[in-house]
Amino acid sequence: MKRIPLKFFFSLLFSSFLILPLSAQENTESNESENPPVENFDSIIDLENEGEKNSPVNEALQRNFTIITAEQNLNLDIHTASYASEAQILDSLYEGLFSYDPKSLDPLPAIAESYKISRDKKRWTFTLRENTKFSNGEKITAYEVRAAWISLLSTVNAPYASMLDCVKGVADFRAGKTSEKDIGITVRNDRTLVVTLVSPTAHFAKLLCHHAFSVCKLDSNGKTDTSVFSGAYKISENSGKDLVLIKNKQYWDAKNVHIPQITITKSNDVKENSWSFNDGSADWISGMVDTGALLNKTAIRISAIFGTEYLFFSCKNKPWDDADFRNALLSAVPWDLLRKTGLVKATTLIYPLAGYQGVEGLTETSLEDAKEMMTDARKKLGIPQDERLTLTFGISSMSERQKSQAEILKNAWEPLGVDLKIQTTPEDRYIDSIPGWNADIFSYSWIGDFADPIAFLELFRANSTLNPSKWQNSKFDELLQRANESTDNGEHYKLLAQAEQLLLDSGEVLPITHSISLHAVNLNQVGGWYVNALDIHPFKYLYFKEVKSESAPNVI
Known part of the structure; x- marks a missing residue:
């Protein structure tokens, strides 16, 4: 999602395996290290949870459930939230x-x-x-x-x-x-x-x-009444540091909601978070964990999810609104270097779902081809061959990863007569700044809101509220429309693959890495939690299991 993102969200930030969770539209950091294997969500079989839906829940074991997440200002309006x-x-x-x-x-x-x-x-x-x-x-x-x-x-x-x-x-x-x-x-x-x-x-x-x-209660002004809820939980306390949810007894399926209270604590102290998990005061850590400090390594959950980090061109300024100029730049990109730190390198925008195929990704680098393409593009628009062109990369002021990407691209594009300049904005304003920012290229990460390629391709449909690039292509829109109308899944995927190919061939996006998720949760103790493609874990299904043979951790 930005989910940002569902929507608009994101990949994880790796730094010496200290991992920060980012949502559908946050920018990402990532360094290679020796990590537990990344699971492919198309082939996950969660044996630890097999048959648990048929097992009775011991209500006497249910208590407050503590989740630790990254420090972030939360927007809890369902109509405008995007992370x-x-x-x-x-x-x-x-x-x-x-x-x-x-x-x-x-x-x-x-x-x-x-x-x-x-x-x-x-x-x-x-x-x-x-x-x-x-x-x-x-x-x-x-x-x-x-x-x-x-x-x-x-x-x-x-x-x-x-x-x-x-x-x-x-x-x-x-x-x-x-x-x-x-x-x-x-x-x-x-x-x-x-x-x-x-x-x-x-x-x-x-x-x-x-x-x-979702269904929400509207106030007298027709806006969401954020004190009334339709789901399994409602807000009891929101102090900024902690968000406390309690069971909504009016919920239609309340009898099958077992955890009476959920406390969500925000903390970026990964060492302290890990020790909170070790001593049992935290039941689930979402992203903000130092896996090396965890005593129970079997609690680590790392998996590929239906998400991608990529760069995209804004179509505001000439000549970068022209596909020939963009493709000249992409031909000079050292893809292996740009993707070096990614755990799941992305050559296409969309993670390759089962049955979705036929898309040729971006892998080839040729400076010679790039120079010839740039020469032809300049001739087409009447731009002198010796004129230096400026391209502006809008980045987060706190993102070392984006600064590194900018340096790689700057060096790759200088021989083409292109000077890459950097503009920055504070991290907490980055995504919201993009629509009004007069830069030419931006960093984005997206987790699909449902497991279908349309969840990504919607970001480039004309008139979509999810389209930050304002790129438009009538053939692309036609393919999406025909795919939506098709009731045959094979034909649906075929048409969407053609749309993605058209998008990639236009030079509009630079795929970098597919997203992964990192969590610490002991599935011998917690039921109702599953690895899945969208990294969504509905709280209503959580419950504590009876642990029959597990010794307490030795905490010093």
Whole structure:
């Protein structure tokens, strides 16, 4: 996600194996070291959790569950939040028509008890559960679902609003051309919601798992009431340092939520975090851990996830809005050097899902070819061959990784008559600064919001609220549209692979590394936690197991 990111989030920051978790759109740091093996999420079989869903939960063992995460200002508004760390929390505070299966990530009926799809695949009719309530006891009806979605579409700069462009009338409504009555979201009665799509959209159920499409209570101004929740937990305390969640007893499935309280503590002290895990005062560390200090090495969970760190060109300034100039630069990039520190090197934008193939990545480096391509590109636009061109790289002021990348690119592009300049902004403003920043190239990381290539390609669709580059290509958009309309998974993937190839061939993106996740969690003691492609671990499934034969750690 930026998830940033779901959305908009990110890869991990490695420094002597001190790892900082970054969400869908944070920049990343990474150094090679001797690490535990990275698991491929397409082939993960979590044997430690096999059969646990059929095992009874001992309620006497359930207590406060402590999670340690990175220090970060959290945006807990479902309509504007975009970081993966925020999504992890919001998925437990709010719920929509569907929610994620904690292991497979398949969509599970949530507030929707059932649904049916019309023969032409364009009309989805949802039946809500009878007993759905907000945390304040008010009933959740189809009217609240529709109102929440309209509020999302009406929110300025809501990153995921355009994901609903597959719904009839949404794109025109967002563009201010029509009113909300023209949107294909209608209510038949308290328990029945009907959604009419522009065309068949096979991934619609997966999309609706995302927190942006959850049900929220609106205040008198039509904005999210952040004191009322629809999910398994609600906020009890938010001190800035600690976020305390308690079980929402009004939740429709409260009987199957076992952990009574979850305390989320923010800390960047990886040594101290690791010792908190060793002495049992922390139950799960997300990213901020020194694995060398952990006594229980079997608690380390490192895996590849459906995410990518990459650079992209902004299409604001000439001549870098021209594909020929961009491709000349890419031909000179020393890819092996640029990707040297990546644990899972990326030659394509999209992690190669099973069945998704046929995309030729960026691997070749030829300075001779690059010079010839630059000569031809200059001739085309009438730019003198001896004129020095300036390209500006916008980076985070705190990112040594981005500074290193800039130096590599600067040296590669100087022989082409291109001078790379650096502009910086504070780390906490980096992502939000990009839309208004007059630079030519930026760093980005993204974790897909659902396991489909469209979750990445949406970032480059014209008129998408997730498109920071403003790159547009009508053929690309047509391929995405045809892929969405296809009900055949093979054809769907084939069309999306063509779209990705077109994007790569345009020289718009520079893939660097696929994302990984790092966690410390003892699965002999904690149930309901699974490695998965999106690194999402819904809190509602967590519970403490009875540990039968495990000696206490020797803490000095």
